[in-house]
Amino acid sequence: MPVTLQSFAVLLSRPGDANGDAEVAAGAIEAVNRQHSRSTGIHFHLLDWKKDSYADSGAEPQQLLNRQIVDDADIVLAIFRERMGTPTQRFDSGTEEEIVLALEAHKPVHIYFWQPPQDYEPADASQYERIESFKARIADRVMYVTYATEQELRDRVTHDFTKRMYELEDEKPVRKPALGLAAIGADGKLWSSPIPQLTALGGIYNPNAITRSITTAFDEAAAIELPKPASEMPSHTDGAASFASALTTVKLQIPTSLASGSLLGSYEKVELSDRDRNLASEVLGELGIEVPDRLFDLGGLHYNKFLAASLYSGDGIEGTDDEKAKYRALQRLIGACRSHREYKRFLSAMRDLVGLPLVVENNGNALATHVVVELLLPQSLRVPIERIPMPDNAFINRELDDGSAIAAFARLPFEIKESHVYRSYEDSHNRLEHGSSIPPLHTRNPGMYPYGRSALDRDDYYEEIEYCFEECSFKPVPDEDAVAVLVEFDRVQQNAAYAYPVILPLRKAPTASLRYRINADELDEPIIGEIEFAAAE
Structure with missing residues (x-):
């Protein structure tokens, strides 16, 4: 059966670069009309200067648009994207003039600003600065909305104009806030x-955040193969060869800097503690990484207390380049394993x-x-x-x-x-x-x-x-x-x-x-x- 509708004119106001978003907003309002107009008796009629204006003269173009369209609007829907628009005689843009005129006439105004990504660099910095300045000017007169995608704009316009339609349904609405508390579900609703049911706070963290630093340090350390100690070197039946092998072993184990008897007491072999070895082995095992037999072997790496205590520049660690590189990789591995253990403890506490x-x-x-x-x-x-x-x-x-x-x-x-x-x-x-x-x-x-x-x-x-x-x-x-x-x-x-x-x-x-x-x-x-x-x- 026929339904009598009360029509409210909605002006789609925007600079030219927001035409596409204006079409999205127009589609959202038409969807609201189709879904709710018959039940509420309210209909939103869209006014668009591109479609509803006509040739005229006798005043500034914006004043002609105001007379033809803006004055007849009951509601203003304004959208800004990257540009503020072209200044008029009185305002920074035609869109701003339409908004201000509507506010002065006590008409509802809905303003939507596009929210660019964090790394956004505006093509025209001056236009973008004008938009930011406009936000500050209207902050105490209207609550504007931001959106990042077309879907967000569609959802916001649908929500706002559905509410607006039901408010207009009552000829004498009681203007009072209706406040209450709600919670955000895991689905965002x-x-x-x-x-x-509420979720554990620790679930927001990545439980494998430390794993990569452990595997990287392990790969670096495992890739360095040091000469085997003398006890593991192959035996020789020939006496001369055996003597030469033993001499080579001595040279590997005792650096020339220790040849002087006065310095022999300053030598201390560098080894990982049992605690560090066990920690690394346990954590690597938890990650399914097999520990090689000689992973923790540092060859002839030693700590020279005499040099460390002197004006010698360095930490007193002496050895081959491979030995030092493996030592540094193992130190990173132990540190990462400690971080892994502490991270698990922290996550467990947060999950409580x-x-x-x-x-x-x-x-x-x-x-x-x-x-x-x-x-x-x-x-x-x-x-x-x-x-x-x-x-x-x-x-x-x-x-x-x-x-x-x-x-x-x-x-x-x-x-x-x-x-x-x-x-x-x-x-x-x-x-x-x-x-x-x-x-x-x-x-x-x-x-x-x-x-x-x-x-x-x-x-x-x-x-x-x-x-x-x-x-x-x-x-x-x-x-x-x-x-x-x-x-x-x-x-x-x-x-x-x-x-x-x-x-x-x-x-x-x-x-x-x-x-x-x-x-x-x-x-x-x-x-x-x-x-x-x-x-x-």
Whole structure:
């Protein structure tokens, strides 16, 4: 049967380089119309200057477009890619002018900015700088959205205009935020209740990260074949040949620098300790690598204490080039094996913890500002920051050799990366209210920082953990064996979800629901709710 539709004109505004993305957005809106128009009685009619404008005169081209199309639009959908566009008499581009006119007329405006990859180099740097400047100018007037792919743009436009359609369905919508907590599932989707089983925090790390350094050092050491000791050299029946062989052996075992009797006491044969040999053999065995009989043999390599204690430049290790090369390879092998053992211990400790990745949702039709979320966490589940597992100092100094490496390693299990389903915590910041965050500074260069540590250690690692959780406050709850985890969001846009700053570590998956309270400037009273978890299988 016939349905009466109320039509709302949507202006597709964009610079010329975003024409392809505008077609993607137009397709998404047409799909929303096909799916929801009959049930809501709302229809979106697309206005496009390329199709709906006509020849005219008497004013600047942009003013003619404003009169023909912009003034008739009920909603503006603007897309920017790599260019800001051509300036007009009053604004930096025609697209900016259309956005500002719509905002001044109190019309809804949806703005989508293409997010380039990290290694992106703009073809026209000045155009890209103008886009960044425009973002700053509108940050306090509208919440814009970023996208990386056409599919993300399609998903975002579909989501936003579906919500917009249902909001318009009610002639007198009650403009209130509707806030709640949800969790991010392993599939990237949002789960309100029940939340799926949580995963171990250690599962994010690569368990074989150290394996390559072990196999590389092993291959280097195993490839060096040293002469066999005298006891293993073939016997000779001829007396002269036997004497010559013995003389050769003596020359191999006792370098000429030891010929003087005064220096003989400074000689010390270099050998790996039984502990290091056993460690390497066990780790290689775990990796399925067969240990050759003479892998740890260093031939006649020796340590000259006399030369090491003098002004002689070097470490006092003497021997052939092959002996020294094998010694260095074995030292790398032992170090890698120690890192492997410590890495396994660290992963085991992290796998004992589970992570709770939360988002705050606003399913209402109004912006929420100064949102404060309090999650009540039983002490039996809470993991204090100082109890979060850390590698030992030797591993940090050996494997995390600069500030960027230790930062990436420490933050990895707690990061929540933005997706097209939810926005990052930083996107909720009001730039005029939220202070800048300064990450820790680490250095291994005592010459540049004479009072700093020359090697990275657990103190540096703990600074990174503290930085991860600096946006979270932990306050004891009176009369309850629990702690309130407080997170503040400057603003949460309607029909959107914003991730927590970090994944919360727990000792184990909750078996009971967790209570929360949310407050915001627009709420008459706090929202009280619970999040429930799926039963373990």
